[in-house]
Amino acid sequence: xxxxxxxxxxxxxxxxxxxxxxxxxxxxxxxxxxxxxxxxxxxxxxxxxxxxxxxxxxxxxxxxxxxxxxxxxxxxxxxxxxxxxxxxxxxxxxxxxxxxxxxxxxxxxxxxxxxxxxxxxxxxxxxxxxxxxxxxxxxxxxxxxxxxxxxxxxxxxxxxxxxxxxxxxxxxxxxxxxxxxxxxxxxxxxxxxxxxxxxxxxxxxxxxxxxxxxxxxxxxxxxxxxxxxxxxxxxxxxxxxxxxxxxxxxxxxxxxxxxxxxxxxxxxxxxxxxxxxxxxxxxxxxxxxxxxxxxxxxxxxxxxxxxxxxxxxxxxxxxxxxxxxxxxxxxxxxxxxxxxxxxxxxxxxxxxxxxxxxxxxxxxxxxxxxxxxxxxxxxxxxxxxxxxxxxxxxxxxxxxxxxxxxxxxxxxxxxxxxxxxxxxxxxxxxxxxxxxxxxxxxxxxxxxxxxxxxxxxxxxxxxxxxxxxxxxxxxxxxxxxxxxxxxxxxxxxxxxxxxxxxxxxxxxxxxxxxxxxxxxxxxxxxxxxxxxxxxxxxxxxxxxxxxxxxxxxxxxxxxxxxxxxxxxxxxxxxxxxxxxxxxxxxxxxxxxxxxxxxxxxxxxxxxxxxxxxxxxxxxxxxxxxxxxxxxxxxxxxxxxxxxxxxxxxxxxxxxxxxxxxxxxxxxxxxxxxx
Numbered sequence: 001x002x003x004x005x006x007x008x009x010x011x012x013x014x015x016x017x018x019x020x021x022x023x024x025x026x027x028x029x030x031x032x033x034x035x036x037x038x039x040x041x042x043x044x045x046x047x048x049x050x051x052x053x054x055x056x057x058x059x060x061x062x063x064x065x066x067x068x069x070x071x072x073x074x075x076x077x078x079x080x081x082x083x084x085x086x087x088x089x090x091x092x093x094x095x096x097x098x099x100x101x102x103x104x105x106x107x108x109x110x111x112x113x114x115x116x117x118x119x120x121x122x123x124x125x126x127x128x129x130x131x132x133x134x135x136x137x138x139x140x141x142x143x144x145x146x147x148x149x150x151x152x153x154x155x156x157x158x159x160x161x162x163x164x165x166x167x168x169x170x171x172x173x174x175x176x177x178x179x180x181x182x183x184x185x186x187x188x189x190x191x192x193x194x195x196x197x198x199x200x201x202x203x204x205x206x207x208x209x210x211x212x213x214x215x216x217x218x219x220x221x222x223x224x225x226x227x228x229x230x231x232x233x234x235x236x237x238x239x240x241x242x243x244x245x246x247x248x249x250x251x252x253x254x255x256x257x258x259x260x261x262x263x264x265x266x267x268x269x270x271x272x273x274x275x276x277x278x279x280x281x282x283x284x285x286x287x288x289x290x291x292x293x294x295x296x297x298x299x300x301x302x303x304x305x306x307x308x309x310x311x312x313x314x315x316x317x318x319x320x321x322x323x324x325x326x327x328x329x330x331x332x333x334x335x336x337x338x339x340x341x342x343x344x345x346x347x348x349x350x351x352x353x354x355x356x357x358x359x360x361x362x363x364x365x366x367x368x369x370x371x372x373x374x375x376x377x378x379x380x381x382x383x384x385x386x387x388x389x390x391x392x393x394x395x396x397x398x399x400x401x402x403x404x405x406x407x408x409x410x411x412x413x414x415x416x417x418x419x420x421x422x423x424x425x426x427x428x429x430x431x432x433x434x435x436x437x438x439x440x441x442x443x444x445x446x447x448x449x450x451x452x453x454x455x456x457x458x459x460x461x462x463x464x465x466x467x468x469x470x471x472x473x474x475x476x477x478x479x480x481x482x483x484x485x486x487x488x489x490x491x492x493x494x495x496x497x498x499x500x501x502x503x504x505x506x507x508x509x510x511x512x513x514x515x516x517x518x519x520x521x522x523x524x525x526x527x528x529x530x531x532x533x534x535x536x537x538x539x540x541x542x543x544x545x546x547x548x549x550x551x552x553x554x555x556x557x558x559x560x561x562x563x564x565x566x567x568x569x570x571x572x573x574x575x576x577x578x579x580x581x582x583x584x585x586x587x588x589x590x591x592x593x594x595x596x597x598x599x600x601x602x603x604x605x606x607x608x609x610x611x612x613x614x615x616x617x618x619x620x621x622x623x624x625x626x627x628x629x630x631x632x633x634x635x636x637x638x639x640x641x642x643x644x645x646x647x648x649x650x651x652x653x654x655x656x657x658x659x660x661x662x663x664x665x666x667x668x669x670x671x672x673x674x
Contacts, residue, residue, distance in 0.1 A: 005076040005143050008033060010136035014079035014097065020047065022085050023064050026077040026099040036101065038070040045070070046099075054088025057213045061121055062087030062094035069104040076100055078143060080130070089212075096121075096130055121216070162196050163260055165189065166215055167222040168229050170202040171245045171312070177494060177566055178203045181224045181248030188252035195256060197222075202230055209234075220259035224248025226305065227312045228380055239263040250573045309380030310373040310411050311499050317372055318506050321365030322604030325509075326613045328359025329602055366509070370394040370407035377411025382418035385435050389414035389443035396451040403463035404507030406456060413450055417443045469515070478518065478595040485519065486526035486591025486627075490583045493530055494566040502527070506604045517600035521614060524563050525599070525624050526591040528607055530583035531560030531567030532624070533631030540632070544639040549574065560628075563607035578638040586631025593623035 009029050016022035023046050030036045045068040049055075055063045062085060077099040084093030120126050126142070133139040167185050171177030182199040189197030198218075200210045207230070220239040223229050224247055239262035241255050248255065328336050332355025339356035347353045371394035378390030393410025400406070421439050430438070450456070488501035505523040508516025538545050538553030545553070552570045559567025572579040600615035614620050 004074055005078065005140050006033075007136040007140045009075065009077040010139045011077075011079040012133065012136060012139060014081045014085075016079075016081065016085060017083065019050065019062065019064065019085055019087050022062070022079060022081070022097050023047075023099055026079050026097070027101070029077055030071075030075050030099075030101060033075075035072055035075040036068075036070055037072060042066075042068045042070040042101065056087030056089030056094055057121065057216060058089055058091045058211065059121070059127065059213065060084070060091075060093070060095045061089070061127070062097045063100065063216075064097070065100035065102075067102045067104050071101045071103045074100075074102045076143070078130075078139060080133075080139075096127060121213075162194055163220070163263070164214075164218045165195065165197045165220050165222060165256065165259060166210055166218040166235065167197060167199045167248070168202060168225060168235075169199060169245055169248055170225040170227050170229065171494070177226070177245045177249065177569070180566070180569060181245050181252075184249050184252045185222065185224070185255070188256055192253070192256060195260075197256070220263045222248070222255050222259055224255070227309050228305075237268060239267055240269050246569075246573075249569060306377050306380040306412070306415065307408065308499065310375075310377035310407075311503060313376040314369055314373045314503075317365050317368050319605050321362045321369070322506070322509060322602075323606060323610070324358045324362025324365065326362075326603035326606075326610060328355045328357075328362060330613055331355035331358065367398065369506075370398045370402075370404070370410070373404075373407040374411035374414060377408065378414035378418065381412075381415025382422065385422070385439045385443070386415045386418045388440040389417060389447040392444045393447040393451050396448060396456060397459075400452070400456045400460050401463065402451075402456050402460040403466075404503060405463055405466075406451070406459045409455055409459055410447065410451055413455070414443060414447045417446045478515075478598075479592045481519070482522040482526075482591035482593075482595030483588045484591075485522050486529075486587035486589070487584050489523060489526040489565060489591070490530050490587030491580070493569050493572055493580075493583075498527070498565060509602070509604055512602065514600065517602060517615070518595055518598060520604065521599040521601035521620065522591040522594040524601060524605070524607070525594045525620060526587040526627070527565040528560050528563050528624055529586045529590050529627045529631055530565055530572075531556040532628045533560075533583055533586055533635065534568050534571045534579070535560060536628060536632045537635050541636045541640070544636065545571075546574075561608045563605055575639070578642070579635055582634035582638065583631045585634055586627040586629075588627075589630050590623050590627030593626060594620060597623060599623065 009026075011025065011029065014022060014025060016025050020043075024039070024043055027036060027039055027042055027046070030042075031039050036042045045066040046064050049066040050064060055065065057063065064087070079097040079099070081093075081095045081097060084095050085097060086092075087094045087097070129142055130139060133142060167182070169178050169181040169185070171181075178201045182201040185197050185199055189195045198210060198214055200207055202225075209231070212234070215234055218238060221235045221241070223232075223235075223240065223242045224245045226245045229235075239259055241259045241262065243255065332339070332352045336352070336355045336359045339352065339359070342353060342357045342360055345353075346357070371391045374394030374397065375387050375390035378386030378393075380386075390411050393414045394407050397403070397406030397410045402409070418439055421442055426434060485501050485505070488497050491497050501523055505516075505520045508519055535553045535556035538550045538556075542550050549571060552567075556567040556571075568579065568583060572583075597616050597619035599617075599620040601610070601613065603610040603613045606613075608621075611617050611621075
């Protein structure tokens, strides 16, 4: 860092009162040394970066920085303010200000300065020495790391220094996978000497942002996600491993090793752009999905992520609206859907009025399903500019009765339209109005035209045909459909195939008939089988499982009863070849039996807790019990056969053979969340 800062670039009596004035004062020193060719142009670039996100850190530190075409070489200037200057840090003004200037395109130089400086700023002795420095030469020497304060502790060798990792986990529903991956990564970090892992789970209830200082001090980043990482630009400029959420559960130790290897090689991805950056400029545009994943990721993988983005935002509306509708039916009977509007007629002492209130609120929540689905598919493709045409297209799908398929099509059309517009090069003066006026206007018009007059009607006809087919299902056809849905629900335990089956069932609840209610019942019943089967297996043959798996089995009772299929993931991660086929067979049996018994369900979630809303409830429970018993028998048989073939192995045999793939993931405690 010695070439980047000299005593001439240090101001220990910085008199500026605003961050703009501070940047100008320090930049003028760079100009005097020939490091900047155009002062105003450079300051405009600094201001643009500051507008994306405040550069203040806790502890009285401000780090304004940018890449600029007006910089001739990477440079660092330092100023010390007696009064403090507001750089947007949560704990107040900054008295230590570092201005970092890097040439345009020089990502490595820019990020090397920023990451190295951020790590040193976590050392309280270092910042205290800067505050106590009596002259510019001493301050520059401290920053250069050519000298240390007399009371500084000896350097810690690279081998002994803690390697800090920040991670983000997220899944489509933001429930089980999200928190299981978080705990697996944290536990894997605790098991490795010299590694510290801090995780930000981005779940369905929102998320608590990691402190900016923690991110700045991190040596590497792990993204384990199936939906876009929110505010991803916070992590720009660090070695990054980007994988699906299941990888965070199944192989956390490998991910930690991978990010450490990238850090040793100095492998840093290009900085993430802000939301909407580049819109309409003809330049590169980073979307929530395009900006994630491994290099060379195919469009099939991106398509899956786009669809999962929409489903993840739709699920809370499904749960809230569907359960309210179901409660309305339970309290007021099946004629509650003919009740007048509660805004016009409501009797406080009449239970049917309360039932109508629940039903009508739930119905309104359900009207958002298609707009939210389409809007966030488009968001996954094109970021915030995709929201307006996505919501418009989803509303049109609702209006013309195009159903779930129409919502999917509307989201993809909206996202594709915005992406196409963003590739058009426009004059600089018009770029400011592109994301606010031009893109929403043109994309909404295009999506409206296509949905109303071109693709919407054929999709609506297909949706009607599908609805009529479901309504007429009986006998062997219904049983076959139940078997297929059961296999899908249990194949990936909450993954994309599971979500497709679930979304198919939920889509039928918008305009329910006898067939769609049978489908919903079969899907929920089959989804309950995997965790219940694993819980039962650990209870009847505990010696075939590790202590941790037996503990997870206790939680799996509750998860299975609540229709949270992800409760079986720790078992599948540790022994996929025996667990997954076993639960698939049991799920298929349950789905087929549910259809055979003509069970129906009006609630999209809830497990056994909505048993009063199930048609033929006794037979429904029998179907679940039979499927659970089948899966339990198969998994016990397969595990016992493996253990018999290896008599030298003790209680941990299952983990010894297959646990390397699932290690910490299999040990992750399962959160009980609905």
